Amino acid sequence: MDARDELSIGQVAERSGFTASAVRYYESEGLLESSRDAGGRRRFRRTVLRRLAFIRAASNVGCSLQEIREELDRLPSGRTPNKADWHRISRHWRARLDERIEALEKLRDGLDSCIGCGCLSLGTCRMSNPRDAAASDARAPGAAFLPTALRREDGFHSSATV
Numbered sequence: 001m002d003a004r005d006e007l008s009i010g011q012v013a014e015r016s017g018f019t020a021s022a023v024r025y026y027e028s029e030g031l032l033e034s035s036r037d038a039g040g041r042r043r044f045r046r047t048v049l050r051r052l053a054f055i056r057a058a059s060n061v062g063c064s065l066q067e068i069r070e071e072l073d074r075l076p077s078g079r080t081p082n083k084a085d086w087h088r089i090s091r092h093w094r095a096r097l098d099e100r101i102e103a104l105e106k107l108r109d110g111l112d113s114c115i116g117c118g119c120l121s122l123g124t125c126r127m128s129n130p131r132d133a134a135a136s137d138a139r140a141p142g143a144a145f146l147p148t149a150l151r152r153e154d155g156f157h158s159s160a161t162v
Contacts, residue, residue: 016052
């Protein structure tokens with residue numbers, strides 16, 4: 001690897017907007033690759049910046065870590081992804097985005113009566129809990145009525161994505 005094509009972890013963090021710990025995390029998860037210099041310090045190819053931008057975009061779409069891994073595994077090795085590669089991936093995301101938009105519109109339109117949290121603080125929840133049906137429902141606690149597209153159960157949206 002040509003030294004001009006290498007970045008330190010600090011440079012990657014600065015240029016990508018991710019923290020160094022997030023970069024290390026994604027590397028430990030196999031989403032990024034690095035080499036080591038003679039002093040044992042991580043060195044990344046500049047192409048890691050494109051992968052990190054992809055990880056951020058996929059996270060914002062609502063993809064889980066496993067889904068991000070699967071999409072990255074479909075990208076070509078040995079060459080920079082091209083327009084056709086990104087187009088194929090964006091088709092996968094379109095339905096997910098449409099679902100989230102629909103769920104957000106429903107949430108926005110019903111926000112004055114309930115946010116779908118299942119907190120039972122409202123006697124009548126026109127949106128998600130009419131006649132306090134959740135009180136006798138055996139669903140899990142928390143945002144049981146929040147649309148699935150707006151609820152993350154995998155915990156992936158942690159500080160690692162910031």
